[in-house]
Amino acid sequence: MYKKNCIKRRNFLKRSAFGIIGAGMAATAGCVKEPEPPEKQEEEPLLRVKEHRVLGRTGFKVSDIGAGSIQDEGVLGAAFDAGVNYVDTAEQYPGHHKTVGQAIKGRDRKSIFIATKLQVLEDKSKEGFLKRARKCLEEINTEYVDCMMMHMPEKVETLKTEGFHSAMQELKAEGRIRFIGVSNHGSFWFKDPEETMEKVLLAAAEDGRFDVFLMAYNFLQMDQAEKVLEVCKDRKIGAALMKSTPIAIYYSLKSRLEQLEKEEKEIHPLYSSGLERYREKYDRAQDFIKKYNLQNQTEIRDAAVRFVLDNPNVNTVCCLPKTHDELEQFLLLSGTKLKDWDKAKLSAYREGCGELYCRHACGICEPQCPHTVPVNTIMRYNHYFMAQGREKEGMEKYAAIPGAKADKCGSCSGYCETACPYNVPIQGMLLLAHNQLSLAKKLGF
Numbered sequence: 001m002y003k004k005n006c007i008k009r010r011n012f013l014k015r016s017a018f019g020i021i022g023a024g025m026a027a028t029a030g031c032v033k034e035p036e037p038p039e040k041q042e043e044e045p046l047l048r049v050k051e052h053r054v055l056g057r058t059g060f061k062v063s064d065i066g067a068g069s070i071q072d073e074g075v076l077g078a079a080f081d082a083g084v085n086y087v088d089t090a091e092q093y094p095g096h097h098k099t100v101g102q103a104i105k106g107r108d109r110k111s112i113f114i115a116t117k118l119q120v121l122e123d124k125s126k127e128g129f130l131k132r133a134r135k136c137l138e139e140i141n142t143e144y145v146d147c148m149m150m151h152m153p154e155k156v157e158t159l160k161t162e163g164f165h166s167a168m169q170e171l172k173a174e175g176r177i178r179f180i181g182v183s184n185h186g187s188f189w190f191k192d193p194e195e196t197m198e199k200v201l202l203a204a205a206e207d208g209r210f211d212v213f214l215m216a217y218n219f220l221q222m223d224q225a226e227k228v229l230e231v232c233k234d235r236k237i238g239a240a241l242m243k244s245t246p247i248a249i250y251y252s253l254k255s256r257l258e259q260l261e262k263e264e265k266e267i268h269p270l271y272s273s274g275l276e277r278y279r280e281k282y283d284r285a286q287d288f289i290k291k292y293n294l295q296n297q298t299e300i301r302d303a304a305v306r307f308v309l310d311n312p313n314v315n316t317v318c319c320l321p322k323t324h325d326e327l328e329q330f331l332l333l334s335g336t337k338l339k340d341w342d343k344a345k346l347s348a349y350r351e352g353c354g355e356l357y358c359r360h361a362c363g364i365c366e367p368q369c370p371h372t373v374p375v376n377t378i379m380r381y382n383h384y385f386m387a388q389g390r391e392k393e394g395m396e397k398y399a400a401i402p403g404a405k406a407d408k409c410g411s412c413s414g415y416c417e418t419a420c421p422y423n424v425p426i427q428g429m430l431l432l433a434h435n436q437l438s439l440a441k442k443l444g445f
C-alpha cells in the first residue's frame, strides 16, 4: 500500500490533536500510564468514494470521481487509497505513465482501471502502434492496461486506421490490453470544422470497436456530449468525462489581467481593441459575481462536478486535484446529488461569465480566420497552462503549432469573434493566451 497516505495521516493528526495534547499534560503531571495504541479505525482513510458506476460493456465498476492526469504521485496514491479506481493517462502526457506506475505499486492491480492513449501519427503501421503501446506498458510498469484509447482522432476517417486496430487485436490476444477506447474534445485543426466531437464519437459508436469514450462535457457545453452520452447508454459504451469544470479559466484570466495591471506594463496599441472588448465582459462578469456572491471558485466547481454526475449516462468524471486538500474536496462530492442551490449558482455563473469561456470541442469560428489560426486548439493549450498546471507542455505545444499563431490577432479585425455564437471576446483572450504561452514580453505586455 502506498506509504504517503496523507489524507489518512493528516486527518488522523487533526482528529487526534487533542489526544496528543492531553497525553502531554498527563506526562507533565507525572502520570506513568502506558500510552494507549491508536484506535484501529484510523488505519483506514476517512474519506472514501461513495458511488460506483458500471463502465459500459467493460463491466468494471468505476468510482464516480475518477483521476485525470494528476501529476503528484502522492496525491494520486491517496486518491487510490480513498477508492478512486479509474485513472486516465496518455503517451503524450510527459512523465505521467511513470507517475501512475509508482502510484499503483504494491496495490491489487485488478482493482484499478487504467486507460491510456495513443495518437495516430504519421507512422500508421501496425508495428509502429505495437512498439509504442508496449513502451506505454513498460513506462507504467504493468502487465496490461485496461483500456488503450485512440487519442483525439481529428476526423472520422482516422477512427478506421487499420494499423491501430490490428495492433490492438494482437495486444488483446496477448492479454496486454483489455478494451479499446477513443477520446475526443473537438476538431484538432481548422481544416476540418465539420469534424466535431459529436460527429467523430457518433461514428466511433457506429464503428463498434470502441468500448469506452472519453469526452468533454460541462454545464456550459452540453449539446454535443449529451447526444453522444445517449448513444453510449444504448450501446453499452463506457463514458468517462474530462473538461467538466470550465470555471478555472475565468479566475486565471482575472489574475493574469490583474498581474499585467500591477506590473503597469504598457500594452501595445495593436492589442488594445481586442483586449478592450474582453475587458468589458470581464467587468460585467465581476459585477455579476459580486451581486450573486459567487466569489468562491470551489463552490461553483463542486456544483459543476455534481451537474455532470447528475447525468445517469455518465460513468466517471476525471478530476485533477493538485493537492491533498483539493483531492479531499473532490472526494466529498462522490455520491452527492445536484441541489437546487447548485443549479441556481451554475445558472448565475452561466449568465455572468459564460461568455468568457471558449468552448472545448468547438471551433465554429475557425474557418473565418484569414490566417488559419487554430483558435480552439490555442485556447486548449492555454487551459493546460492555466488550469491544469501543465505549463511547460502548454508552451511546447503552442511553439509546435506549424502555422500562424495568436500574435496575428493583434492586427486583425477579429473575424473569429464576430462568428462566435457564444459571444466570446476571443480576440482579447487569444492575445492573453499568446502572451502566456510564448511569454513574449517583448510584444508589449
Ligand code: SF4
Pocket: 357, 358, 359, 362, 363, 364, 365, 366, 375, 376, 416, 419, 420, 421, 422, 423, 424, 426
Ligand atoms: S471562440 Fe467561440 S466559436 Fe470560436 S472556438 Fe471558442 S467558443 Fe467556439
Ligand code: SF4
Pocket: 368, 369, 370, 371, 372, 373, 375, 406, 408, 409, 410, 412, 413, 414, 415, 416, 417, 427, 430
Ligand atoms: S483575431 Fe483574427 S487572426 Fe486572430 S484568430 Fe481571430 S480572425 Fe484569426
